[in-house]
Amino acid sequence: MGSSMLRLVLGLSVLSCVLVTSSAQTCRNQTFSNRVFATCRDLPQLTAYLHWTYDQASGRLEIAFKHAGITSTNRWVAWAINPRNTLDPAMIGAQALVAIPQSNGSPRAYASSITSTSTTLEEGAISYPLSGLSATFENNEVTIFATLTLPNGTTSFVHVWQDGPLSGTTPREHSHETSHQNSKEILDLLSGSSTQPTGNSRQRRRNTHGVLNAVSWGILMPTGAIIARYLKVFKSADPTWFYLHITCQASAYIVGVSGLGTGLKLGSDSEGVDYDTHRALGVCAVLEAQQGP
Structure with missing residues (x-):
């Protein structure tokens, strides 16, 4: 009885596979x-x-x-x-x-x-x-x-x-x-x-734009501000803290401008698509950084 049941189950399984395959x-x-x-x-x-x-x-x-x-x-x-x-x-x-x-x-x-x-x-x-x-x-x-x-x-x-x-x-x-x-x-x-396309150049530019701005505004700029805020109180850190602060801020600005450039290029290539708010915020951020504290 057990053997017959096993053969029946196997048969139904094979039949199901055939039906699924043929219906694809x-x-x-x-x-x-x-x-x-x-x-x-x-x-x-x-x-x-x-x-x-x-x-x-x-x-x-x-x-x-x-x-x-x-x-x-x-x-x-x-x-x-x-x-x-x-x-x-x-x-x-x-x-x-x-x-x-x-x-x-x-x-x-x-x-x-x-x-x-x-x-x-x-x-x-x-x-x-x-x-x-x-x-x-x-x-x-x-x-x-x-x-x-x-x-x-x-x-x-x-x-x-x-x-x-x-x-x-x-x-x-x-x-x-x-x-x-x-x-x-x-x-x-x-x-x-x-x-099939081996790569999407526009997607690569988007990724580059995102990485540049993340490094600039998310890492370098805050790091420079933290150095100026917390290290300058230590006399032993003077003037090292200042050079580190300037290096971070200058690097952040350069990387940020590069990110802005890739963003403007993406915008010009995106015919019929407007990113007005995003673009305006990016330009304002760069201008604010250029003016300094």
Whole structure:
């Protein structure tokens, strides 16, 4: 009896594993009525998939972009190509295909040229000839269909995909969680392979900006003040305390100015994003330090 029960449990376990594995969605088990695509790819973020057929001679690219997990009509979905061919930032300059689910089940599909990170995805012409743009919304999945004509000789491009909230019928800025920040890659149209960014230069600059200011205002400046406040009362520390105080304060100022410079550079590179309060506080801190006590 014990042996039979063990075999039954093992059998059910194997069957469960098979069922779970077979139910895992990949682009290869997705089909479309009256449409067949030559290549597909499971995109690494946001439960999204891209199907395409590409004729290099004519530049004709037929795509179906599928985004799962859209459980309501209060979210927009977009897939885009960035002709600037840059991953940092990948959104600025991207030529997007947008779908907004409607309560009647038929999404509104349109094109949008993205000019800033705070875009509301305004409808307009894009830089690629476009035809056959449509979208569907079924089983919590939005699918965008379109045919684009790419420039001669195109074999790869940077593409980006996103989803975000709606305010009424107007798209609002998407989340900045890691999955959204990393929903971009360089796609090889011929092989179907992709290249992920090896590093995010903007993120490195942000980290540098934060470290410089933390060292300046969080370590060096307070240390200089503590030395002046507590060591100068000891005659044996005179004039050593003064030189240490000056060294800390001067170093703090130099490092702080460097941090300000990286911050201003980040601000100038962030088209459409304003950090007015943060910038003003940083400038005031540097000016105050320059005036001295």
